[in-house]
Amino acid sequence: MPLSYRLEDYARYRQRVGDATYLDLTRRTDPARIPQVWDHLREVVDAHGPPWVLQLWTKDAAGVLRRGEADLRHLRDAGATITLQLTVTGLAGTAWEPLVPPDGLRHAGPLTDLIGGPDHVTWRYDPIIPTEHDAGRYRRLAAEAAGLGIRRGVINFVAPPGRYRRVDRRIAPLLPGWAEGTLDGVQRYDAAWQQGVARELVALAGEAGISLACCAESAPLAGLVPGLGRAACGDHAWFAALSGRNPPSAKGRGSRSGCGCAPYFDLGNYGSWSRCHRCAYCYAG
Secondary structure (H helix, E strand, O other): OOOOOOHHHHHHHHHHHOOOOEEEEOOOOOOOOOOHHHHHHHHHHHHHOOOOEEEEEEOOHHHHHHHHHHHHHHHHHOOOEEEEEEEOOOOEOOOOEOOOOOOOOOOOHHHHHHHOOHHHEEEEEEEEOOOOOOHHHHHHHHHHHHHOOOOEEEEEEOOOOOOOHHHHHHHOOOOOOOOOOOOOOOOOOOHHHHHHHHHHHHHHHHHOOOEEEEOHHHHHHHHOOOOOEEOOOOOHHHHHHHHOOOOOOOOOOOOOOOOOOOOOEEOOOOOOHHHOOOOOOOOOO
8 A cells, every 4th residue: 555645546446446445534644633634535535426434533533523524524415434433542641642632532422423423433542551551541431432322442552662663762761661671660561461451451341331352463362362352443344334335345455464454545644743643652653
């Protein structure tokens, strides 16, 4: 997949997937912060019509609504199915997420209503950071998500040292010993620790009526932790159920190792980290 948006690439994507057109707005940045991605959306829709699915990715649902309400209403009324991947970790305003607004779930109701209701929303607790994980905070967030009617949840763990060098550089001051694998005062960040946390979160999510799955690098946990599914954030079956249409599923690989997503076209560009939320763990800088 190209690393930046170009309209001509969408024409080739359509030839490959047929009617199963699925746009992401966007995994590469946050549409609440970067207005150019809305221009890309309009350009694609003007040239090729509405997609089967538009999926929003954000940490700021209220900001997405401020920037894109008219565009989203137009697509919804034109028959597109709109879904939302809403990331809320409870770390808004900290050094980990310095520009993320607080209370992300509490402000998600109007956007949720516009796109079709809570069945169209997945709450992401992503990433889990070893020194910041707190079961009490997760329980509170799960209750807020359930209060909105959200029943789909995803977890993922922060990428291990060495996966993304720019991420390692950013988080080194926040996690002394991270690069060396020796976190002072913290249990070793290994598979056993991840399994323990995942079991805990499956239980807490279940108390709130939320079905939990794991994403990307954490996907192997799905075979080890009872009750934990393997997420496909771009889930063809979910899209088909919401839309009432089931176009033939195109073959293709996901965005990274462990990704189970249907083939998608991303409307964003990499390289906007300094204009986005400036999250320390962001690999899309």
